[in-house]
Amino acid sequence: MTAIASTTCPPPATTAPAPYLGSTSRFNRVASLHIGRDNLINVIEVVLDPIVLTFSVWMISFIEEGELTLPYLIVSLMAFSLTFPAQPRLEESFVRSLLNIVTGWLFLASLIVIFGYATKALSLFPARAIITWLWAAPLCLIVAHTLFRLAAPMLLRAQGAKRAVIIGMNEQGAQLASRLAESPYSDLQVLGFFDDRNIERLHVIGHGRPLLGRISEAAEHVKQAQVNLIYISLPMATQPRIMRLLDELRDTTASIYFVPDLFVTDIIQSRMETICDMPVVSVCETPFTGTNGLTKRLSDIVLSLLILLLISPILLVVAAGVKLSSPGPVIFKQRRYGLDGQEIVVYKFRSMTVCEDGGQIAQARKGDQRITRLGAFLRKTSLDELPQFVNVLQGRMSIVGPRPHAVAHNEQYRKLINGYMVRHKVKPGITGWAQVNGLRGETETLDKMKARVECDLDYLRHWSLGLDLYIILKTVGVVFKDQYAY
Structure with missing residues (x-):
């Protein structure tokens, strides 16, 4: 595991934005994606x-x-x-x-x-x-x-169809839409196209799917219509236009793919996949597809059952302590964003005198008067997070993944940090790569939150079962000596 240990995210004290770790990371990615399949x-x-x-x-x-x-x-x-x-x-x-x-x-x-x-x-x-x-x-x-x-x-x-849109009203985009419609083994429903050209071009290309709007309107439509997949069928020569489009689409939770023409397919130096025999390039996708998804879910079930069995006496003691130490419920329920940006309910042992879950939530700070005396100990040792293993069994969370933020904080930071919503391509975790690299606790500056998000994205780029096990083991040591948790 020395290769993993050598790659760390920026320390919490940094004031510079988190660097892109994908170019220097020594993780080995072992994902095999089957695109466009349930x-x-x-x-x-x-x-x-x-x-x-x-x-x-x-x-x-x-x-x-x-x-x-x-x-x-x-x-x-x-x-x-x-x-x-x-x-x-x-x-x-x-x-x-x-x-x-x-x-x-x-x-x-x-x-x-x-x-x-x-x-x-x-x-x-x-x-x-x-x-x-x-x-x-x-x-x-x-x-x-x-x-x-x-x-x-x-x-x-x-199971129902997934919603897809195609950006770029050209030959390969039209061919992709036709093949998806004709395939009995595709679960994708193509809603239509986005393009800056006029609607008459639809009839020239020879398909009857609607023109949903201009390319600049795609991101907003994707969010409003809860689109699951986006296929970009634009000439690679329009790189600045594509980069602007990708920046806009990163505020969504949709998976994004390029649909290159045959010339680009021959020269592009990246991983290629096919959907209905059409070449596509993965741009933004969850690593947990196919066997990876099965491996992740089985490991979550087995490990969470084992951990809950081992910590059951601790759960009873903590529950009794919370009940006796201050008035209020033992379990604090808070709305968070889960997989694909859908709201979930996350369980924690109550560590404060209040149970805030509204549109404005202040992060816990050092010396926060809302934190009870027992709550301070629970937060310092992360014992307040233990009920989330029940969330893992429910399928709402994973043991390892990006930590879920309150809905109010998500709405705040998705507007400030480019690519923030990409972390919701996977289930949130009880612990994560950011947390074992010093980015645990309050994020009082935007740079600290950017560093945490970059660690989350680096985890998604390089996931493996070995990395999950390493993070779990490292978490045990981190929670007892982390000075940033309060």
Whole structure:
């Protein structure tokens, strides 16, 4: 973890804006984004093959042995590890998908059989079991993928469509809109286009989607219509115009992508993805898509359950102390902004004599008269944050992520700090990269808040499960010696 420790955010005493850490950070980003797809569909795609192969081995074990024995368990683990994460196949034609399933299975089966022969492990299995698995496993895969293809459109309709707009009324933008409309596996509803040219150009390009307004009006429309995704289909030669547009869009929580033309696709030096076989470039997206989202959620559930079990005596003692030390509720509930800028209710042990949650909220300061004597200790040690592990189990928060600010503070700082709302692309956390780098407690100057936000954005750029575990461990040490918490 020395690489992580060597990259820190600016100290709280700084008076300069936080530097851009992405160019110097030594984190390794390991995200693989499947753009324009529903998260549930992503998860099913990447785990379908491993789960089907695992259960096919277990089924044969029960048929041959009457129970799941160790040799069969080992083979199932090998099959799972060699196929996870699976290749998404929904965008392929059905025939091509079947061909890829068969060829992939032939390669995997050959690998396992050769390994079994070389280690003499094949002798542990009856010949009938081996032959049965060689034809039953691919058959199960074909059936599973067929059923998934039939069920995917229904799953998408049940969860509702995401709203999308396209900025730039040109050939590639129109083609993207048409492909999204025609694809049965897209959960995106294209509301229309933004462009500075007149409406007659719509008919020239050959599509019937509405012109929603001029490009300068896009940011306000995105906020008002709660748009989820923005596709920028503008010539890369108009860089100043694009940069101004990105600055305006950073006050939204929508994911942003470039849709380059084929010439740009050949020369651009950045990560490319596709949506309905159209190339796009990720500009602003959550790192928690596909398997990353599943990994993040499972780790949150497991760790929060374990932590709540371990700290349950502390919770009871603190609750009793809060109740006896001053009048008022034990749990303080405050509205915060969560994922995609949606309001959530966050739990804390009450540490003040007031429970403020209005349009104007003063941050806690050193020597604040509102803080009770017990509350000062709870805030110093972060024990007041412990009820938020319940928020994690509810799915409102994560253990690690940008700390949630009061709604009143969010509305204040989103107007002052460029890119402030990007931190809401993920769930807020109990602790975060900013908090373990000295940016905990009061942010009495704008520069300190800018430094905190930059740390939050750096975390989003370089997320990994290892980074989360490192932050959790470092938090334990930080809370007991942090002089900035009060």
